[in-house]
Amino acid sequence: MASNDWRKSVVYQIYPKSFNDTTGSGEGDIPGIIEKLDYFKTLGVDYVWLTPVYRSPMNDNGYDISDYYEVNPQFGTKEDLKELLEQAHARGLKIMMDIVINHTSTSHNWFVESRKSKDNKYRDYYIWKDGTEAGPPTNWESKFGGNAWTYDDKTNQYYLRLFDVSQADLNWENESLRKEIYEMINYWIDFGVDGFRFDVVNLISKGEFKNSDGPGKEFYTDGPKVHDYINELNRNTFGDKEVMTVGEMSSTTIDHCLKYTDPKRNELNSVFNFHHLKVDYPGGEKWTLANYDFIELKRILMDWQVAMDEGGGWNAIFWCNHDQPRIISRFGQDDTEENRVLSGKMLAIALHGLKGTPYIYQGEEIGMTNPKFTRIDQYRDVESLNAYSAMKENGMTNAQVLDILGSKSRDNARTPMQWNKDRHGGFTTGEPWIDVAENYADINVEAALEDENSIFYTYRKLISLRHEMNHFTYGSVIPHLLKDDALFVYDRIYNEETVTVIANFRNKSTPFPEGFDTEGKILISNYGDKSTELRPFEALMLYRQTV
Numbered sequence: 001m002a003s004n005d006w007r008k009s010v011v012y013q014i015y016p017k018s019f020n021d022t023t024g025s026g027e028g029d030i031p032g033i034i035e036k037l038d039y040f041k042t043l044g045v046d047y048v049w050l051t052p053v054y055r056s057p058m059n060d061n062g063y064d065i066s067d068y069y070e071v072n073p074q075f076g077t078k079e080d081l082k083e084l085l086e087q088a089h090a091r092g093l094k095i096m097m098d099i100v101i102n103h104t105s106t107s108h109n110w111f112v113e114s115r116k117s118k119d120n121k122y123r124d125y126y127i128w129k130d131g132t133e134a135g136p137p138t139n140w141e142s143k144f145g146g147n148a149w150t151y152d153d154k155t156n157q158y159y160l161r162l163f164d165v166s167q168a169d170l171n172w173e174n175e176s177l178r179k180e181i182y183e184m185i186n187y188w189i190d191f192g193v194d195g196f197r198f199d200v201v202n203l204i205s206k207g208e209f210k211n212s213d214g215p216g217k218e219f220y221t222d223g224p225k226v227h228d229y230i231n232e233l234n235r236n237t238f239g240d241k242e243v244m245t246v247g248e249m250s251s252t253t254i255d256h257c258l259k260y261t262d263p264k265r266n267e268l269n270s271v272f273n274f275h276h277l278k279v280d281y282p283g284g285e286k287w288t289l290a291n292y293d294f295i296e297l298k299r300i301l302m303d304w305q306v307a308m309d310e311g312g313g314w315n316a317i318f319w320c321n322h323d324q325p326r327i328i329s330r331f332g333q334d335d336t337e338e339n340r341v342l343s344g345k346m347l348a349i350a351l352h353g354l355k356g357t358p359y360i361y362q363g364e365e366i367g368m369t370n371p372k373f374t375r376i377d378q379y380r381d382v383e384s385l386n387a388y389s390a391m392k393e394n395g396m397t398n399a400q401v402l403d404i405l406g407s408k409s410r411d412n413a414r415t416p417m418q419w420n421k422d423r424h425g426g427f428t429t430g431e432p433w434i435d436v437a438e439n440y441a442d443i444n445v446e447a448a449l450e451d452e453n454s455i456f457y458t459y460r461k462l463i464s465l466r467h468e469m470n471h472f473t474y475g476s477v478i479p480h481l482l483k484d485d486a487l488f489v490y491d492r493i494y495n496e497e498t499v500t501v502i503a504n505f506r507n508k509s510t511p512f513p514e515g516f517d518t519e520g521k522i523l524i525s526n527y528g529d530k531s532t533e534l535r536p537f538e539a540l541m542l543y544r545q546t547v
């Protein structure tokens with residue numbers, strides 16, 4: 001990115017399949033996004049990121065690309081995409097595309113060719129290995145369950161696929177492959193897109209192919225040549241352009257993320273990491289029912305905040321995306337309307353004071369909740385369906401498994417956007433590809449816009465504060481009370497002025513921390529005033545001159 005302005009931006013993430021359907025197909029489309037561009041302006045965001053809309057068999061909802069140059073017909077046409085860019089730009093909005101370059105669909109022509117014979121021109125675009133006596137080349141586990149290698153009897157070898165069987169990992173060692181990827185990215189830059197989110201980009205460099213004592217992550221996470229590859233990608237594509245980039249980093253480290261985002265190294269602008277969203281994975285196990293560990297949540301968030309601030313790196317900051325359950329149902333409380341609204345605003349305030357680029361996932365700004373599905377036939381996600389079978393095979397009851405999915409499944413975030421109280425929440429006139437959450441009549445955009453006290457206006461205010469005040473972008477980060485069991489507190493200091501963010505994560509009152517300076521002008525709060533104590537889920541930002 002040539003200039004620095006992107007640092008003040010806020011990004012809105014769209015999951016197109018669940019956003020807005022204009023054809024009655026039951027699946028969202030690009031014209032549906034165009035229809036809502038003014039909504040993003042009302043909210044005040046700068047960038048809109050679309051998860052993949054390329055041609056794909058949609059086994060993983062677009063993260064299995066079969067043609068990087070085509071738009072999936074179910075989303076519309078390339079002309080629709082052009083129109084989206086034009087209409088967005090006319091409103092001062094920027095569009096980010098999702099780029100999946102760790103793997104392609106096995107329906108991609110490269111893979112179709114690659115699997116034909118060992119001497120095919122495209123063979124080496126993917127990672128093929130002979131089996132061993134034990135079967136697959138290594139014991140690595142796929143992130144979607146099972147072994148990470150799939151046997152292909154055509155050539156009697158296995159291909160690596162860290163995700164679904166239909167998502168074959170690309171071989172970045174191959175120079176022609178890398179060139180084709182750069183060409184493709186340049187095509188989209190020329191097409192007019194303003195930014196890219198790179199899917200699991202820290203997995204592109206595979207190291208040694210050896211057995212592991214665990215799932216195998218140490219052999220391909222932040223692998224040996226990953227920084228070289230990303231630097232090469234940068235130099236050959238977006239490096240000198242006004243294009244904002246964010247890399248999705250799986251199981252990464254602060255040290256690597258400082259490197260990925262160090263402006264002098266010419267890699268990426270910013271990074272997503274997920275450590276703070278594993279605080280309800282006891283012993284690292286996602287498929288469990290567990291309360292989240294609040295102290296650990298603060299520790300992780302603040303370790304990253306301080307280290308990235310001091311080291312000159314840049315975080316993406318977020319609670320939600322299409323892979324995570326809804327945050328109110330997770331770290332807040334969705335049992336009553338009062339709790340939903342209070343905890344939703346609290347979570348927004350707690351996050352949006354942090355340093356980095358805030359991401360808002362569709363529906364988060366109106367406080368959408370997990371849908372509380374009660375039957376397995378309501379789920380669509382490949383990872384969740386695999387986990388369902390695995391848990392059942394391990395002897396869990398249907399009810400137990402459904403409880404776990406109800407709390408952890410990615411489909412919790414993928415239910416259709418709730419626009420109004422019409423049938424299916426106004427998302428489609430047809431039958432939605434996945435059920436709409438039953439609370440749509442109460443929780444929807446129309447209702448949120450009409451109510452000046454809705455969660456929507458808290459998000460809007462937070463975005464405008466970030467645009468107006470440099471503290472959020474440039475201020476240093478000073479954490480406080482890391483051992484406190486209820487309060488999340490930190491300062492953002494800039495130009496001898498302090499913004500203090502205080503959030504009570506508990507649904508009970510708690511005194512203001514002793515000896516702590518709580519004076520100052522209220523920039524935003526979810527109760528509207530200040531009391532003698534912090535009320536349930538109370539959150540506020542206070543501004544004062546630093547003495």
Ligand code: NOJ
Pocket residue numbers: 060063064100163199200248322323
């Ligand atoms: C991360 C994406 O966010 C997720 O949805 C996808 O399943 C995997 N990468 C594989 O592409």
